[in-house]
Amino acid sequence: MRPLYFDYNATTPTHPQVMEAMLPYFNEHFGNPGCTHSYGLSAQKAMQKARQQVADLINASFEEIIFTSGATESNNLVLQGLLEPGDELIVSAIEHPAILNPARALVRKGIDLKIIPVDHNGLIKLDVLKESCTEKTKLISIMLANNEVGTIQPLKEITSWAREKNILVHTDAAQATGKIPVDVQDLGADFLTIAGHKFYAPKGVGALFIRKEINLKPILYGGGQEKGLRPGTENIPYLVALGQACALAQNDLDQEIKRQKELGEIFLSGLKNLDIDFILHGQNAPRLPNTMSIGFKNLRAGDVISGLISYEVAVSAGAACHSSGEKELSYVLKAMNVNEDYGQGTIRFSWGRMTTKEDVHELLSRLKIVFKSLA
Template identity: 45%
Template sequence: MKQIIYLDYNATAPVLPEVREVVDFYLVEAFGNPSCSHKVGQVAKKGLEEARKNVASLIEANPQEIIFLSGGTEANNLAILGMTLAQEKKKHVITSQIEHPSVLNPMIKLLEMGFDVSFLPVDSQGYVDPDELKKALRPDTFLVSIMLVNNEVGTIQPVAEIGHICRERDIVFHTDAAQAVGKLPVSVKEINCDLMTIAGHKMYAPKGIGALFIREGISLRPLMHGASQEKGLRPGTEPVALACGLGKAASIAKKDLIAEGAREKILREKLYQGLKDIYPRLVLHGDPERTISNTLSISFPGLSASQILANLPEICASTGAACHNKAQAISHVLSAMGVSKEVALGTMRLSLGRGTSDQDISRAISLFKRVLVS
């Protein structure tokens, strides 16, 4: 593993040592049920609430507006389906064509339930035009769900403008921020969102934990039924150790968010320029000025990205979104962007993180050169 160059942080990030220490403490020492009144239970409860404060602080929310659940997929499902079940009269929802499957598939479920769903197009850079949103709005629109950062190409969407449009019209706005929180400054106040999805394993917390921001005054219906934990929206004994791990990851991210983003951007540009020098036909997906700093989506037209990576066992990267890249087919994101099949099949996503060093990038460029020039 020491010889591996990990460039797949958008798929998942390793658990930071400081986060693991916190998780271990609540697994072994403070293992109590936070609903119990005895000392062990109350230590667990205190840790859980401290984690809630840390997550809330990272996105400028109030602690009572944060609920913990299993991850981004559950958060997206609860936001979309829970909001739908909580209202009775309106029938129209809006999303984009490039959302994560954990948003798109609940939208398909809504279609099966008799609701109308508008899937907004994107431009060649994967950008949603707020004017297209305005055109799609109807008197019976009750929910808009647009991701903050695209997981495949890294495009940062104009969520603040979208949130403003929705707030003016009293429409609930949900944003899937799984690829954004912990990587760039995010404020629920500036975005004007009502619901925000957070995924722990994208920001150096363990897999199996996430959070949903629910603005005070927004009502959701639970998708599971049980006791009253997490305001009854996520019943069941809380995963205290995992939640505390997420809280620790949030506190770490907040300390050096801007500096780490700037560092990763420098490394990303070095990697891009190095690969461009090797393969002048290289295609860059998205606008670098509107792309999150850690993500590089590129194509080697005329070549197979999967074959290139097969010849580079030292490098971990994705040929598309890691959750659904088994088939040799154009991803729905690249398809929506109008990318040709030749360019799409040569596309790979290289995503950097806290563990990426300058030496890693230099070595990666050398390894690519070995494969591409030979």
């Protein structure tokens, strides 16, 4: 039985073109870009090409891209490098822990934190957001697309309003970049986070867009790499990989979006034919083309996943299992006020470039068997 991977929002395989681009920089072009000899200059040239490729994908300037180890570091760099005691930070209730946890840690350092609720589709309540801002509000951090449900936030509307109030806006675009068009000029964001392993680069590399007129303080100290914001010798193979992943996304993004939407339509239509009661979370909001969070009524996500694992299918649950053994809804589903009858049986299905129509049909066949066993 061939394995089926439907957990692309967790991580993606490294694309063959990305692997091909990065491999020479482990041995053949192994130089330190801080050196002025030919080895160093070769590495420096590769790094700058990668920086331009990242900038091109999101319509930024070359000098506005800072390389990092991934989304967690990028998010922390913004929050910790910008906010000072007495400042106010506003986030949504469904942010990734890479935002929520550093935000809560900053509260202990004198930062005021406000968490804005979302509606039943996972969209931020804009009226509450606007009413919550004060003279102390320095930063609003709202993810572009939710990792669990796939809901895409109205970021352009948020940034347009925030600019009038002189409030900076950061968006964690880890799940959006490479999947949907991400244009920092159109979105109006001041900071934007990118994670390479979410769109076919290796784990351990990412980037942060910082609008050119804005300054951050470093949270790590060492050499002067990345304008002093990310000290340490650059990981050239991985930076090359990130650049190539960005170039790959830019090359056929519209075509891939259309294809992945079609896969979703096939999947949803097939589920309806399985005679199982379910809901699609966030169905009335804009969503990522590769993501469906499905709540199966009166089932336990863990039971469904266990069944799927036995049939070589990889997916993720929308419910968290706590150490006490009690199962409860994920904080995202709680924030969306999802009915527990459906929430407890929520599973996230996410697909990607390597997923075929045949894979979707095979997934449906194996789901049918699992559901029958749980009846």
